[in-house]
Amino acid sequence: MKLDKIKYEIVADLIARLDTGQGPLSLLDVGCRDTVLRRYLPAAVRYAGVDLFQNEDGTVDHVQDLMAGLPLADRSWDVVTALDVVEHVDDMKAAMDELWRVASRQLIVILPNVAYVGFRLKFLLKGHLGTDKYDMPYPGNQDRHRWLTTQQQADAFMAAFVEDKGATLEIFHTSESPRKASLARIARLFGLGPNVWAWNSLYVISRVQA
DSSP, X not given: OOSSSOHXXXXXXXXXXXXXXXXXXXXXXXXXXXXXXXXXXXXXXXXXXXXXXXXXXXOOSEEOOGGXXXXXXXXXXXXEEEETOGGGSSOHHHHHHHHHHHEEEEEEEEEEOTXXXXXXXXXXXXXXXXXXXXXXXXXXXXXXXXXXXXXXXXXXXXXXXXXXXXXXXXXXXXXXSHHHHXXXXXXXXXXXXXXXHOSXXXXXXXXXXX
């Protein structure tokens, strides 16, 4: 699987690996924003989006705060995605528990890697990370990141979560563009690990099928 694609393409590739054998796959996209992920999925996938706010096109199916609980039954969706979502909440463990509750087969989570070399350089040279999600404007930013997630710490968090749930875990350290992939190749030549060159980390958490 190519990891220099944008996150939606990578998720679509992961979904293509799943063979339901029981009709169309269902996917719940938590933190869907403009529901852009839907465009990358096969037409047969039954899609619904959840977000804290309704978008301009009115395509969010459930306007709901993840931390208030999702109005959905346990294991009611084959796949649940949370792409750049969990770092926005105050209680990451509780958010992961709720996402996992409604997933019957897989939970796919993406977290940014703030230890990425580009972020490091921006902070060194300019004193900020180059994204307003970490800034502190007055009177505030409802969409801010609550956590400075790094590859090493995020991997350890997800490994502990999976052990707790008795699930299986796949980890992909992605570049999300050919340019960033070129930088990653150079970094690896110097023996640098993904905490330096990975743009984000993608986690596929699967239930152990009986």
